[in-house]
Amino acid sequence: MTPRTEIDKDALDQYLQRVTGGIAAGLNCAISSLGDQLGLFQALHDLRIASSQELADHTGLNERWLREWLRHQACMQQIEYDPEADRFYLSPEAVAVMLDTQHPAYFGGGFESATVSFNSLPGLVDSFRSGLGFTYDDHGPGCASGIERMSRYFNEHALVPKVLPLLDGVVEKLQRGARVADVGCGAGVATLAMAETFPESEFIGYDISEHALTRARNHLGTVDVPNLRFVNPLDEMMPAEPTFDLITTFDVIHDAAHPQPLLNAIFQALKEDGTFLCEDIRSFPSFQRNLEEHPLAGLLYGFSIMVCMSSSLSTADGAGLGTLGFNEEVAREMTGKAGFGRFRRLDFDNPMNNYYEVRK
């Protein structure tokens, strides 16, 4: 088709609206992240309904800054405004998404993950020339923290009760005593939830991010879970012989610089009758379908450039799969190439991720 060259007045208005909305969203990211860091959503929830002065009295923060923050958040429809009382409050939906870690819609940490990735903005200019991206740790400690919070609901509340029972015979093995590796464990929330539930089994969480490992070890320090340890595979590689009954990856393969060698290593480390549980981002095999049908495509391509593809390109020979690059089709092909013979998508509905049971 030939691209249009004449300006259409309506299309121009709509385009401008999208651009100003996008700029507002960028500013909102930073401003909501400030509210998150300062505990303003929680403080407002604690007060139930408050004026800027009441919020200032409660938090000890400056009233003028809080007034502008509250007004901004109301305009962005993230908090509610009662004009008669001239006071602000959180809707139950805002509480679920921003504050309630036990709610499936909880997405706290999203603003933190996005804003810490802005630190790499100056360097990304060079990435477009050199091809080289940034590791997770290059973004600083906030990246591991934001990701931990974004994935917390699933890892803490859904994995053990809802997903593990969908795997053939795995819960019974874990109850009897099995060996488990959680590869790319991040802050270790999923590994900890499994290790606490199955004390007869032994767990190792592997991650190459020292910031994530520090968070994981700190969490472990607060509980009595002797059947779990966290290691950096650069210090202690995953065994090259069949060792584990269960290996898990939760949103890791698309981030890995060398996903095929990682899948090969998982195949080698898994026992003959073992199970590989792989969670990865839900996407379509073609860009056109992602563009037209994926409700989260803009968000996910955004995270890809700032974090995931960047991580996968953080070495010169990185694969650069991208956040939407390890879809079911690719997962089938690459696990097959690693040697796996069986592949089943689990019947668990999640708008962000798919879950695969992969076996030899």
Ligand SMILES: C[S@@+](CC[C@H](N)C(=O)[O-])C[C@H]1O[C@@H](n2cnc3c(N)ncnc32)[C@H](O)[C@@H]1O
């Ligand atoms: C999106 S985070 C997911 C963390 C955690 N699984 C969760 O669900 O919260 C991806 C993690 O994979 C780790 N990672 C990437 N490549 C890895 C590799 N080759 N071996 C171990 N960890 C890796 C990163 O350091 C990062 O912590």
